[in-house]
Structure formats: C-alpha cells, structure tokens
Amino acid sequence: MRYNIAMISDYFFPQPGGVESHIYQLSSKLIDRGHKVIIITHAYKGRTGVRYLTNGLKVYHVPFFVIYRETTFPTVFSFFPIFRDIIIRERIEIVHGHGSLSSLCNEAILHGRTMGLRAVFTDHSLFGFADAGSILTNKLLKFTLSDVDHVICVSHTCKENTVLRASLDPLMVSVIPNAVVAENFRPLNYVEPSEDGQTGTRLPPINLLGPDDTITIVVISRLFYNKGTDLLIAAIPRILASHKHVRFIIAGSGPKAIDLEQMVERNVLQDRVEMLGPVRHEEVRDVMVRGQIYLHPSLTEAFGTVIVEAASCGLYVVCTQVGGIPEVLPARMTQFAKPEEDDLVAATGRAIAALRANKVRTERFHDQVKMMYSWTDVAARTERVYEGISGALPEEEFYGIHAAGAWTATRGRAGVQSFALMDRLKRYYGCGIWAGKLFCLCVVIDYLIFVALEMIYPRSGIDIAKDWPKKRIDGSPNRDKFASLNRSRSSRHRDKR
Template sequence: MTYNIAMFSDFFFPQPGGIESHIYQLSTKLIDRGHKVIIVTHAYKGRTGVRYLTNGLKVYHVPFLVIYRESTMPTVFSFFPIFRNIIIREQIDIVHGHASLSSFCHEAILHARTMGLRTVFTDHSLFGFADAASILTNKLLKFTLSDVDHVICVSHTCKENTVLRASLDPLMVSVIPNAVVAENFRPLSNNPRDGDQIPRGMLAPPPLLGPDDTITIVVISRLFYNKGTDLLIAAIPRILASHPNVRFIIAGSGPKAIDLEQMLERKVLQDRVELLGPVRHEEVRDIMVRGHIYLHPALTEAFGTVIVEAASCGLYVVTTRVGGIPEVLPQHMTTFAKPEEDDLVQATGKAIAALRSNRVRTDRFHDQVRMMYSWTDVARRTERVYDGISGAINEDEFYGYYPGEGWTATRARVRSFALIDRLKRYYGCGIWAGKLFCFCVVIDFLIYVFLELWFPRSNIDIARSWPRKPPAVDVIENNGMSRPRSSGSQRSRMSGRF
C-alpha cells in the first residue's frame, strides 16, 4: 500500500541537527518507495510559505511565534484551522510527529485524531523524572501518547525511557534507529574528489602515526549543557597538558560558547584549539576528515547520529557511556568513559595511545558503517509501522500475540476514533490532568465540527501531487548475490518486532 504522509515537527532545515536530518532522509526514502510525503514546520528566517526540496519533497513553513530553541509557542487550538486546511489539501492519511519538545508535533497528533487520521510519534530524546521541566514534559507526552496509534524510538534505551514516561504498552513501541548516508561521510582515502584513485575495497591503510605526529581531536556539537560542554571545557586543558602533540577543532554554537572562549583565553590555548562556530550540515564531513579522534562528551543522548558520521569518516570515537550511545557502534570503534572529567581525560588518553601504537584500523570503519546503517532500511521498517496501524498487516502479528493475553487485549491496542473511547483514554491520565485533557479534547472536537460546518471541505482546493515513483523493490544482499525481497502479503510475514 502507498500512503499520503505528513511529518510534523518544529525542528527542520535550515537548522542543522539529528532530528532535522532524520525527518529529511526518512521522507525522501519514503518518497522513493512510492509514498507521498509533506513536512510541516514553523517559518524560519527567510523561509515562509511552501518550499520544494530535492525529490519533490514539499515543506510548509507556518508563520508561528518561536519562543525557545526553535520551538513554537504552544497554542493548542489556534493551529487547527491551518492544520485542517493542509490535511485536506494534501489528502493526508497518516500524521507522523517528531520530538517530545515540539509543539507542532503534539498539536498535530491531537488534531489528527479528532479528524479520524492514523498517527505515529517518533521520540528522539531522553528525559528524566525528577526536575520540574521533565515532569511537565512527561505529562504533556502522556497526554499526546494516550491516543496515538504507534510510537517509534531511536534506541532501546529511548524505548524504555518513553514507555516509563508515558505509561505505554511496550508492544506499541518499536525501535528503529537513525542512519547516515555513508557516501556523504567518506574518509579522505575513500573519496574520489580528493584525488585518490584507489578502487573501493583496495584502500591503502592510513600512514602510521609516529610518537611526535600531531593528533587532531574533533568536536562538532551544539554547545549546550546536555551536550556535555561543561565537561569538555574542564577536560580540554588537562588533555592538552598531558599530550603536547594534540590539538582540537571545535564546531558548533550555543549559550556555552562564551564559557569555552573564556577558558581558552584564561589558559592561553588559542593556538591549539580552533573554534569554527556554527557550521552547515554539508560542511561536517570536511571538518571531520581533518581529525583522528571524535570526542562526544554528552550527558544524555538517545542515539547520537554524529558519532556514526564520525566513524564513517574514519575517526576513532571517544564518548560517554550514557543513554543509547552504547547501542550505536561496535566496541572496536569506540572508547567509552563515564560522564565525569577524570574518566573522560583518561579515555581520551587511551584513544591517543591506541592510535599512536596503530592498534586501531580506522581505514575499515567506513565500509563497516555503510553495512550497518541505511536510510532505505529505516524507511522500510517505518513503512511496516504504517502498514500495521492501517490494517495492511494482521493485528496479532504486528502488535504481538501471547497465549493468555486474549483477543480483547490485542484489539485494545487498535485505537478507536469514537469520542467516548478517546475520552476514556485521556481520563486515566490523572486525577486533575485527566479531566483537563478531556476538556481539551472536547473543545478540539467542537472546533472541528464548527470548521466542518462553516468552512466545508468543498471550498478547499486539492493540491496537485508530485508524480509518484514506482514502489521500490527491497533487495537482500547474501554473500555478494542480490535477490528481490517479496512485498505485499509476503512482507507481512516478516518478524513482528524490530
């Protein structure tokens, strides 16, 4: 089956980031598989209205007020008229929201369920349970996910976190990791544009590092507290003091940039630390290939796409053992540290020693990453989620059937659009919150009835769709031989969980 899909999130290009890249890459690969995909986000500076990107991807930039870190001000109901107009114009079947902190995402899922559309939510982040901001965010997530059809998480750690925060049935949550376009993150010796004519698979190993050769450590990150910038600021002077032939390249921007600059001035390290400031995503590869080690001192991370990009570029990765990071790369590509200053300095020293002794074959990383991660595979698995919530796959097979659970429990995972059933689900969200959520749903339903009566669908022009591509044929590689993957009913007999 093919679907008309709308991706909703506050976070999209031209802002760089993992969520933004995920939405774009997933959308283009779904288009390659024969689906129609549009993206709805807020207006960015210089970008308002409707834009077309590569592969016929249409983007709606809605002019809403941005209040913090590219997140729009929550309005709950004022977005509904625009939302309904876009949904009807584009004849959308499935609404797919991204990111827990996106107001557009939460409001879109609420309005989509009111309009009788199937919904999917992808969580890209980890949150705690103790501080006030996390408590409020978790309550908002509980409100949204009480009536969502399916949830996707980018790692198993992220799934556990989301299930606990929103009190979800684990069988309604699938794990589909991020990916990278490996061809865009090739090391110097694996990229024809660098003047190297060595054929793929016959790469010359990188030159051996001597005891006096300079090792460059690369950091590309938003300079925020949760990205471990304070940890980085404390560790850099100690690393440079212990290793005279080491230098840093740091790219990124954020509120912690001033603290980083002040540290460099105080320690007089400007000649050994190069600050590049904000960079575009297409510039990331050219920065990474200048280094030998990628340092990622995050305090919390659901996946960490940037470390996959770094490994694909042939960098040895030093990262903190937090969140879903240990699931991302095999151990021979990484050195892990606790999110503490002493351990991070020690782990970086181990990585430097490993490179100087030439125990790590970073020239093989690119081909290994290329085999591990593929956006085509991510799109195929996401498509199966769409098939499951739309009824193209048997419910017992998609949601999972276990003896003793019974037919009723399995059917309960299929969300009804009836208002009374929706109110029952929201009412169980808390003594006071449940009543508030029910009130919001009723108001949303009344607004929908008003819009249907006073602004009938017949007055909304249907947008002409970009010509669809023929559905892609999945290919399974087996010992160098390729054969087409069966689709349709045969695809539904694939394993139930991801």
C-alpha cells in the same frame, strides 16, 4: 500500499541536528518507496510559505512565534485551522510527529486524531523524572500518547524511557534507529572496495602516526549543558597539558560558546583550539576529516547520529557511556567514558595512545558503518509500522500472535485505535485525577472546533493539491500520472460548461 504522510515537527532544516536530518532522510526514502510525504514546520528566517526540496518533498513553513531553541509557543488550538487546511489539501492519511518538546508535533497528533487520521510519534530524546521540567514534559507526553496508534524510538534505552514516562504498553513501541548516508561521510583518502572476489577487498593505505605527529580531536555539537559542554570545558586544558602534539577543532553554537571561548583565552590555547562556530550539515564531513578522534561528551543522548557520521569518516570515537550511545557502535570503534571529567580525560588518553601504537584500523570503519546503517532499511521498517496501524498488516503478524492476544486481553482493544469520541475520552481520563479531566476538556473543545470549522469552512471549498509527478526507474516521466491529471482537468472543464 501507498500512503499520504505528514511529518510534523518544530525541528527542521535549515537548523542542523539529528532530528532534522532524520525527518529529511526518512521522508526522501519513503517518497522513493512510492509514498507521498509532506513536512510541516514553523517558519525560519528566510524560509516561509511552501518550499519544494529534492524529489518533490514539499515543506510547509507555518508562521508561528518561536520562544526557545526553535520551539514554537504552545497554543493547543490555534494551529488547528491551518493544520486542517493542509491536511485536506494534501489528502493526508497518517500524521507522523517528531520530538517530545515540539509544540507543533503534540498539537498535530491531537488534531489529527480528531480528524480521524492515524497517528505515529517518534521520540528522539531522553528525559528524567525528578526535575520540574522533566515532570511537566512527561505529563505532556502522556497526554499526547494517550491517543496515538504507535510510537517509534531510536534506541532500546529510548524505548524504556518513553514507556515509563508515558505509561505505554511496550507492544505499542517499536525501535527503529537513525542511519547515515555513508556516501556523504567518506574518509579523506577513501578507496572503493574491489568487487572482484579473487583480488579481495582493497583498503586505503594505513596512515601511521609517529610520536611527534599531531593528532586532531574534533567536536561538533550544540553547545548546551545537556551536550556536556561544561565537561568539555574542564577536560580540554588537561588533555592538552598531558599530550603535547594534540589540538582541538570545535564546531557548533549555543549559550555555552562564551564559556568555551573564555576557557581558551584563560589558558592561552588559541593556537591549539580552533573554534569554527556553527557549520551547515553539508560541511560536517569536511570538518571531520581534518581529525583522527571524535570527542562526544554528551550527558544524555537517545542515539547520537553524529558519532555514526564520525565513524563513517574514519575517526576513532571517544564518547560518554550514557543513554543509547552504547547501542550505536561496536567497542572496536569507540572508547567509552563515564560522564565525569577524570574518566573523559583518561579515555581520550587511551584513544590517543591506541592511534599512536596503530592498534586501531580506522580505515575499515566506513565500510562497516555502511553495512550497519541504511536509511532505506529505516524507511522499510517505518512503512511496516504504517501498514500495522492502518490494518493492512494482520495484527498477529505486526505484534506477534501471543503478544497481540495478551495486548487485547489487558487493554481491551485490538491494535487499531478507535476514533470514537467516547473511546478517546476514556483513554485521556485515565491520565490522572486532575490531569485526566483537563485532558478530556481539551479533547472536547478540540472536537467542537473541528465541527465549527467543518461548518464555516467546508471541505468542498478547499482546493486539492496536485501530487508531484513521479518518474519511472528508467528516468522517463510517468505518462499514466500525466494522463490522469489531464483527464481530471478535462472533466472539470466539462462541469463548468
């Protein structure tokens, strides 16, 4: 089946990051599979209005006020009029939101359900349960996911975290990891494997490192506290003091960049620590191939796409053993460390020693990563979620025969969510003694706004956007598509006459 899908999040290009790359790559592969996909995000500097990306991917940059880390100011209801206009104009059937902290995502799922659309949410982050920020975020997530059709998490650890935070039935949550475009992250001297079974697989030449050869450690990250920048600041002087022929290349920006620069100046490490500042996503590979080790000191991480990209470039990965990171790469590609200064320094030392002793065959990493992660596979699995929530896939097949029966018995409903207002209010009312009543009030107001918009701005007054012309596999234009457009034009002319 062909679906019209709206990917909605505050986080998208030109801002670099894992969520941004995930949305773009998933959307592109879904378009390749025959679906229509648009992206709704806020306006960035120099990017406003409507833009078309590769393969007809349309991006709506909505002009909303940004308050912190590219997140828009939450207004709950003010996004509804323009959201409704876009949804009707593009004939959207499924709303797919990304990011727990994205205001546009949370509001779009609420409005989409009010308009009778199927809703999917993808969680890319991990949150705690003790601090005030996490408590408020978890309550907001519980509000959003009380009336969602299905949830996707990027790792099993992320699934456990999301199920606990939002009090979800685990059957409502699927695990679909991120992926990487391996062709865009090749090692510097990569040699394509031979397809001749007799000659076997060709491997790039092994770069043997001598005791006096320089080893470069690469760090590419947003310089925030949760990314372990304080841990990095403490570890770099100790690593460089213990290893004479080692240097660092650090790329990224954030509020901790000043602290990092002060550390470099205080320890007089300007000749051994190169700071590049922010880099574009298409420049990441060129930075990575300059090194032999990738250091990822994050304090919390649901998946960590950047470490997959680093391994694909042939780098040995040193990373903290937190969140979903241990699920991403096999042990032969990584050195794990506790999120502590001493253990991170020790793990980096073990990685340096392993490379100097040539115990790690990093030239094999690219082909292995290419076999493990594929955006085509991610798109196929996401498509199956769409089929499950729309009823195209039998409930027994989507959830499992025994699981579906247990779910219906415990939840009192089938896998497909009801759009009835009373059913929605029942789901929201169970979110808490006071929060449940507040959530129900928000839903009622949202429904009244929807009714008012239907009366003031009827659907008949909104122009329907033409779909991007598709191409056949052989590259020739789809004549059936153009023929249908011509027939619709001629019918409108006859109506005018």
